[in-house]
Amino acid sequence: MHSAIIVVEMPEVRFDATSNPTWENFLARVDRLTSHKPDLIDKQKGVERLGENVWLVNFLQNPAALARLVEAAVRMPLHYKILQLDAAPQWLPVTAQGAN
Secondary structure, three states: OOEEEEEEOOOOOOOOOOOOHHHHHHHHHHOOOOOOOOOOHHHOOOEEEEEOOEEEEEOOOOHHHHHHHHHHHHHOOOOEEEEEEOOOOOOOOOOOOOOO
């Protein structure tokens, strides 16, 4: 496995809620915000956050990051899906409309 895309399903929020404590706790666990040395996962080599609940992890560069995301999801508990990529992702070039 070269890389993986992991999607962690966000918990439902009541319509009148202003925050999502379960999701906030998940992110705090992933980023180790409660430790003496916070370690933001988005800043680590081989990790790219593609969306609010989606990460691309280069498994060859940083297998621990994938383990950290899975461990945090399991402990909360939150459902997650992993899409295994056997080769490096090949992103299609896209240009902004109207750009010169």
